[in-house]
Amino acid sequence: MTRTTDTKLHSLFLDRWSPRAFDASDMPDEDLDTILDAARFAPSAMNHQPWRLLYAKRGDANWERFLSYLVPGNRAWAENASVLIYIASDKYMGERASGTHSFDAGAAWGLLALQATMLGYHSHGMAGVDYKAAAEGLGLPDTFKLEAAIALGRMGDPDSLSEALRAREVVSGRKARDEIAYPGNFRG
Template identity: 40%
Template sequence: MSQATPSHTPSTTPTIALPAAREADHPIDPQFLNRWSPRAFTGESLDTATLLRFLEAARWAPSGYNVQPWRFVYALAGTPAWATLFETLSVTNQSWAHRASALVLVVSQQRWLPPGKSALEPNATHAFDTGAAWSHLALQASLSGWHAHSIGGFDRALARSSLDIPEDYTPQVIVALGRRGDKAVLPEALQAREQPNTRLPLSAIAAEGRFPFD
């Protein structure tokens, strides 16, 4: 039996210490604590093969009925496609994302063709499934020594028109990918936020038998 190819390659980029520690309430693999979404990037070039590796991980996300509603439109920094995606970002997000190595627009198809049917029907879980694909992308990037930051602040109407996205598809987020850099490259207002976030305790989001949450 052949052995699987290793899933990631260690980064050769100098390590920048994290400003805050994360702790899990229960034992989990460190990859889930190590992954976070910085804004400070180095501007280092990202080659197409590496980017496609991240998207390959996204391709294998779980999907109801194996519909796979996710779609990705990507652009590497310095290529003609870059400006089209970059211009859809809000001014605030442009102020840091210009140092990213790649941008990826994540889109989900709203409808699907159920077995035995002849017409498309609404897919209630298209956004849910596509979120799982984004998570796979982000984890593979982190395991490979890169970082991914999903951006909700962009002009969806402009993205739709600029990229010829059909009405049946929903632009969800734009993902900025890059190597983590020094926070000093960020606008002053963003520097204080350049650290891994914590999470609500598990007891605040998970309960047995009923919904007791506010």
């Protein structure tokens, strides 16, 4: 399946998708730095930049520990990624609570995913995380919320996946624009 649209949307948005089959290759530091830099330039409320990206590269001293925070179903395929990232956000702007920290962290994740695509990599965000163990193991202060995990790497052979995951290894469609965006009040 390929994604299509009836607008002038740049092909980058159509090409970005979240595979589970990665090729277990190493990612050069220069590419990782560029991908992380894209997240750095995300917009945020009052330029607070509440996101933090904690990462491990395949084979480094943190790799197995970062994998251990994933639920078994995600670990089974994410272990072939090149990089694992945990994204957290600061729940406070100074002394007051932030109502946009998760929104802002999502913007950083979005730009990170697009930059990865531009460099020929793929990214896959994951909510299948042991949040308590990960927050403790990563040393997150109570003022931070662990948002998600992200696997980065080059696409691998879908045959490396279980039969159930192979069946899901396709570019996913999207809801129609009028299902997600409409003038006026909420329509459900």
